[in-house]
Amino acid sequence: MNEDGFNYIRNSVKAVVDAFSGEVSIYVMGPSDPLLQMYRRAFPNLFLDFDRMPTDLQAHIRYPNGIFSAQADMYLRYHITDAQVFFSQAEQWAIPQDTRFGQRSVEVHSSYLILQMPGGDSEEFVLMLPFSPAGDKKNLVGWLTARNDGVHYGKLAAFTVPSDPQVDGPAQVEARIENDQIISQQFTLWDGAGSQVVRGQLLVIPVGDAIIYVEPLYLQSEALAFPELKKVILADGSNVVMADSVGEGLAMLLEGKAPLVDTARGGAGVGGDGQATPGPEDLQSIEDAVSGLDKALKELQEAVERLRESLEEDSQ
Template identity: 40%
Template sequence: SPQGEGEENVYTFYKGRGGVKLGWGFRRLAFMWRFAKLNVILSKYLQPESRVMYRRAVLDRIKALAPFLMFDKDPYIVIGKSGKLWWIVDAFTYSKRYPYSEPYPGPQPKPEAKYAPDWGLKNRFNYIRNSIQAMIDAYNGDVYFFIRDETDPMVQVYKRIFPGMLRPQSEIPDGLIDHGRFPDILTLILSRMYAIYHMRDPQVFYGQEDKWELPLELYYTKEKREMLPYYVTIKLPGEENVEFVNMMPFTPTAGKRNLIAWLVARCDAKYYGRLKAYILPKGKEIDGPEIIEDRIDQDPDMSKQLALWDQGGSSVIRGNVLTIPVEDTLFYVEPIYLQAKDAKRPELKQVVVAAGDRLAWGANFIQALNRIFVGQVVQRERRAEEEQPKLAWKDLVVTAKTSFENYKKLMGEGKIKEAAEALEQLNNALNALLQQAQTSPGGS
């Protein structure tokens, strides 16, 4: 960099329309009273045209404007097509007096659910919908409320009470409609209810014979906790394109830990808010996330290495167990981090990949994937010359690695469309590897 760059202070002036002019006289006295700061009237740096910015915290700002709505506690910031920064916050219409509806029961009172983010929502409502999104101009502070679901009867009521406040979805500015993210807290709420109300037969429902549960995982701590919904970019079974979804798997009750179903909430603008459930055949046993955690702990090499890392002031941090469907096979992926005693952030040490009865880990996803398939395709590679020409497993692994690196790079550059194409190439390489593994001797 040029000599001296970064060594001098750089000053700028706010040119936006946010805030309230300070002015003179009674207005300035009112601000002094409001903020309990004597400098408001004494400081020589404050001029009449100075602007006072308050309620700058995003949630405080929108709650003051719409106290009748419930808001997601996880606002997220995005870049619009113009390059401007926008905050997006999901808002919920809710009621505890909706006819013929059960109050939300919340999580079960058990140790595994003590970290659940919906603890404080028990019995707060019997009706909730993600019908509104708040979008805040991060520079000017302007707040807009847009309707994402016109069929919500409560939205129609609020439109009449506050005319002009709730705007139609067609007016969403700056390409922000493509940045929707279905709130994971609502996915969690819907998952708890769907775990019971997926039963359609009255007798089965009365006996709770087919009730589901949220699976357990070793996330972050050394004790098992309930899984929470997570975001992934995948190609759903039966769909043509890769899309961004919020996902939640299920396991049966009565101590069974196999995977029984999974629910996705779709986030892309075309399908925003639509739910899709994939229910697995009852006669086919597929390991659930908790079983994968146990298999990691029971693997001699992995357990030995984890115990070695978890010494001398360092601690092992287990990431989320991600369930990734590829055609008719489920992959499980779990990152493992190492947090040094004095380090400010954890370091990714290993990535575990499981597919069927195969389990492997490596320094990164591609290396673990390579180890999953290498033992299955070696014999097939020896017969490659006798068969029709096709990519060998090494070429497929290289293709998968290149596609994965391109995906990370393009996502970092904000090129969503190109990143989706790179992810599609990775998916095709995984499918080809899976096909080779299944048709090779010893393949499942």
């Protein structure tokens, strides 16, 4: 038994509850699981083959966050293939710290994203977690993804980031956000007006040879404890901007840039700080990668507004 309270975990079944009748259907995802095989022999009518799940439900299956977190924890050390390096733990990784909470930093959570995998030809739904070196260094060294779509469901893919030049990790980008004069000044104005600034989790989105960071900003009034989406912060290897939408932020990041396009690679170039920045050919990929974020944020805002109106009606 480990510190998380379990010593065996598998993605073996999916339980579906009919919201109208309450009927529960259990579909088999991992028929080779020995424990599941035992239960199927004991309860032969309880489990259904996966192909009997309705197609529209199959399209909504997600890879479990709990299993992914356990696998990511193991990968922090076991990505090392050299025995001597493994023994010395010289290249051990760590989950980056989320520094939005001041002194009380916490580990970054994995995020579900729609993006085009390196080497892929279309966008797909993935679960992703970035990595930093273990110790004091905060740069980005790689990330792990779990694929969710179709025949690729459940497949893990790991990617490493070149060490020269180093790419900023989540903690470093958060520091850049806090040190930006325009953004920090706006934070101060909001705080002075009696509103609390609530910063969403920083999303790390790989696009071609570049990394784009996206962080939603919410305002929460003292009178009503529900956050309202206010701005979106975007960052790349060189700049940090705050905008009303993801599209506007992307335009601000790319405005006035003339990245050197590496014709051999046909993608991103290198900015003045040595980090990769999106080239013209990557613009559409960037827009596709974050196209769903604006919609999701707007839907969340609409839900908050409906809840606010409902509470106001109940209080009258």
